[in-house]
Amino acid sequence: MNPTTPPEKTAMTATIDAALASIPRERLPALLQRMPKAELHIHIEGSLEPELIFALAQRNGLSLPYTSVEALRAAYAFKDLQSFLDIYYAGASVLLTEEDFFDMAMAYFRRAAADHVVHAELFFDPQTHTDRGVPFATVIDGLTRAVDAAQRELGVSALLIMCFLRHLSEEAAFETLEQALPHRKKIIGVGLDSGEHGNPPEKFARVFARCKELGFRLVAHAGEEGPPAYIWSALDVLHVERIDHGVRCAGDPALVARLAAERMPLTVCPLSNVKLCVFKSMAEHNLASLLDAGLCATVNSDDPAYFGGYMNANFTEAFAALPQLTARHAHRLAANSFEASFAGAAQKLRWKTALDAAFAQA
Numbered sequence: 227m228n229p230t231t232p233p234e235k236t237a238m239t240a241t242i243d244a245a246l247a248s249i250p251r252e253r254l255p256a257l258l259q260r261m262p263k264a265e266l267h268i269h270i271e272g273s274l275e276p277e278l279i280f281a282l283a284q285r286n287g288l289s290l291p292y293t294s295v296e297a298l299r300a301a302y303a304f305k306d307l308q309s310f311l312d313i314y315y316a317g318a319s320v321l322l323t324e325e326d327f328f329d330m331a332m333a334y335f336r337r338a339a340a341d342h343v344v345h346a347e348l349f350f351d352p353q354t355h356t357d358r359g360v361p362f363a364t365v366i367d368g369l370t371r372a373v374d375a376a377q378r379e380l381g382v383s384a385l386l387i388m389c390f391l392r393h394l395s396e397e398a399a400f401e402t403l404e405q406a407l408p409h410r411k412k413i414i415g416v417g418l419d420s421g422e423h424g425n426p427p428e429k430f431a432r433v434f435a436r437c438k439e440l441g442f443r444l445v446a447h448a449g450e451e452g453p454p455a456y457i458w459s460a461l462d463v464l465h466v467e468r469i470d471h472g473v474r475c476a477g478d479p480a481l482v483a484r485l486a487a488e489r490m491p492l493t494v495c496p497l498s499n500v501k502l503c504v505f506k507s508m509a510e511h512n513l514a515s516l517l518d519a520g521l522c523a524t525v526n527s528d529d530p531a532y533f534g535g536y537m538n539a540n541f542t543e544a545f546a547a548l549p550q551l552t553a554r555h556a557h558r559l560a561a562n563s564f565e566a567s568f569a570g571a572a573q574k575l576r577w578k579t580a581l582d583a584a585f586a587q588a
């Protein structure tokens with residue numbers, strides 16, 4: 227035993243190790259369901275279910291280019307990221323009032339709570355709304371009200387991350403940052419999303435440098451469809467603290483070694499990757515090998531209304547398709563989600579203790 231290791235920590239670690247080794251695979255689905263976890267990659271506009279899109283369209287007196295909920299859901303057959311984005315932006319067009327943003331976020335938080343998500347860091351895309359004439363304040367006020375209600379009513383803590391749309395210009399990103407500054411305290415960090423091809427991280431180097439000066443936490447989508455080079459530049463040019471997706475790092479051993487050495491989190495989204503054809507099937511997903519390479523990989527839902535499932539569906543479908551994933555991997559994924567979050571150290575320790583207890587009792 228290392229003499230500097232607190233004895234109680236060693237005892238707990240030994241208890242967990244023993245518990246993890248003895249949990250059979252057939253008990254994993256129930257354990258995956260009830261273990262506490264954090265979600266770090268959820269676009270709140272991607273949680274808009276067809277039923278809510280139709281309800282909001284009706285409330286706002288808008289007509290949709292789909293005749294029914296079923297017709298809209300049937301259109302969710304994507305061949306790549308762009309084919310998804312086209313429908314995603316059409317769905318978001320029903321969001322007009324503060325109440326719409328509040329209702330959308332609360333619908334997500336209720337599903338998250340049911341999946342034992344104790345903490346969520348939500349992406350939102352202000353430009354998707356401000357470009358349609360919806361004021362920035364309408365978006366952020368509705369979302370902030372939902373964040374407060376989620377803590378109060380559901381016991382789910384949440385933070386907001388503002389994403390810049392990378393297919394738009396650097397100038398547009400700077401304008402969005404200006405609009406955000408009066409609301410600075412409501413936003414923990416900034417991210418980068420939308421179509422990756424042809425929009426490398428370097429395009430936003432100056433925006434991210436300014437955001438860092440302003441104290442925002444930094445994340446970016448990289449290595450979903452884009453090459454490993456985009457992950458390198460997200461790290462070295464944007465100086466991000468998490469990589470969103472990042473699964474394509476596997477093609478670059480030096481990059482994998484660096485990500486492991488730095489414990490750089492990857493927010494992996496299994497169902498999204500299969501739905502957008504990043505992997506042909508879940509059985510081909512590299513989640514297990516990322517974990518076995520020592521990476522701080524996490525599981526997340528990305529755009530759950532469009533990709534066929536929320537947090538626990540992502541866990542259970544990945545574990546069902548990948549027989550090499552064990553209780554040890556499940557515990558590691560949940561522990562990684564807390565480690566990679568932007569919550570405070572004391573809160574992280576409380577969640578990790580609850581996680582260990584859930585496995586010790588399994």
Ligand SMILES: [Zn+2]
Pocket residue numbers: 267269419447470528529
């Ligand atoms: Zn995403």
